[in-house]
Amino acid sequence: MKLSVIVPVFNEEKTVAKLLKSLATVKDVDEIIVIDDGSSDQTAAEIKKVKSPKIKSFSKINGGKGSAVRFGLAQVSGSHVLIQDADLEYDPNDIPKLLEPIKSGRVEVVYGSRFLGPHLNLLFWHRLGNDLLNFLVNILYNTTLSDMETCYKVVPTKLLKEIKLTADGFDLEPEISCKLLRKKVKIFEVPISYVGRDFSQGKKITWLDGFSALKTILFLRFFD
Numbered sequence: 719m720k721l722s723v724i725v726p727v728f729n730e731e732k733t734v735a736k737l738l739k740s741l742a743t744v745k746d747v748d749e750i751i752v753i754d755d756g757s758s759d760q761t762a763a764e765i766k767k768v769k770s771p772k773i774k775s776f777s778k779i780n781g782g783k784g785s786a787v788r789f790g791l792a793q794v795s796g797s798h799v800l801i802q803d804a805d806l807e808y809d810p811n812d813i814p815k816l817l818e819p820i821k822s823g824r825v826e827v828v829y830g831s832r833f834l835g836p837h838l839n840l841l842f843w844h845r846l847g848n849d850l851l852n853f854l855v856n857i858l859y860n861t862t863l864s865d866m867e868t869c870y871k872v873v874p875t876k877l878l879k880e881i882k883l884t885a886d887g888f889d890l891e892p893e894i895s896c897k898l899l900r901k902k903v904k905i906f907e908v909p910i911s912y913v914g915r916d917f918s919q920g921k922k923i924t925w926l927d928g929f930s931a932l933k934t935i936l937f938l939r940f941f942d
Contacts, residue, residue, distance in 0.1 A: 719821060721813075722749040722796030722875065726786030730804040731760040735767050741802060741810045742770035746817050749774065751790040756780025784885035784893070791878060800872045808870055812910040816872050819906050826877070827903055829863070830870030830910035851892065851931050858939045859899040863907065866895040867931070870910055877903070889930040896938040 723741060727734050734752075741750055750770070754762050754777040765775050778789055787801055798820065802808065812830060819825045848867055855866045871894060881897040883890065898905065 719798060719817070720748045720796040721746055721798050721800060721817065721872075722751060722794035723747050723800050723802050723813075724787055724790035724794065725750060725752045725802045725804055726755055726783045726790065727752060727757065727761055727765070727804040728755040728780065728783075728786075729757045729759045729761055731757075731764050733806045734761055734804045735764040737802070737804050737806055737810070738765065738768040738770070738773060742768065742772050744810050744813050746814050747772060747810070749794065749796050751793050752776065753778060753786040753790045755782070755786040782885075782887040784883065784887050784890035787890055788883050791875075791883070794875055797875055798872055799875050799878050801869055803869050807913055809911050809913075812870070815908055815910070816870060819908070820872060825904060825906040826874060827898060827905050828872045829865060829868050829905055829907045831863075831865040831907045832868055832910060832912035833864050834907060834909035851935065854932070854935055855892065855895060855899070858935065859896060861899055861905070863895070863905060865907065867891045868910075871895075873898070877901075885934065887930060889934040892931045892934045893938070896935055900938065 738750065738752065741747055750773045752765055752773060752775040754765060754775065756779050762777060774793065776789065776793065778786065791799065800813065802810065816828045816830050819828055852863060852866050856862055881901065883893060885893045
């Protein structure tokens with residue numbers, strides 16, 4: 719098993735270097751694909767400060783998280799892929815526990831659930847939106863996921879390419895979940911730690927992204 723981590727980055731000059739340094743020290747991480755998605759701050763300079771043979775960095779015109787992940791997916795060489803946001807909300811030290819069920823041959827896909835593990839209190843409306851979207855996915859796709867929106871998804875590279883991602887923005891997360899569930903892929907969840915940030919700290923996802931996620935969930939269930 720070889721794990722490639724895709725790191726989509728947009729204007730994260732305060733956190734990206736610390737994140738990459740932490741990620742590079744995780745033994746189970748074999749390759750780090752960093753995609754600077756058209757940042758307008760010092761993100762590009764901060765990325766260059768981190769030296770590791772694991773890191774391969776790229777830059778592109780801003781197109782959203784989904785577009786950056788799709789760009790990165792075309793560059794990976796690992797057997798499995800994990801997506802890592804650059805804002806330090808997710809802890810790279812949790813990655814080994816996500817890989818254990820796959821290495822043991824028990825499951826194919828593993829999600830790190832923010833709501834099964836220790837976490838900082840979330841913004842109320844963000845948590846409510848998460849719960850509603852998650853509930854809808856569980857009903858429409860006949861499953862019992864606790865956190866289908868989680869960033870921490872470990873998926874075989876071949877499978878992730880097979881489902882042919884198209885999302886450009888944050889609707890990438892429900893797109894991955896819904897397309898995996900449509901293929902009857904069993905998803906195994908493990909608890910992870912989570913330290914969410916608020917808008918004053920640079921959080922980017924808004925209620926508009928919730929509507930995009932809702933549209934994606936319904937479209938993939940009834941119209942695609």
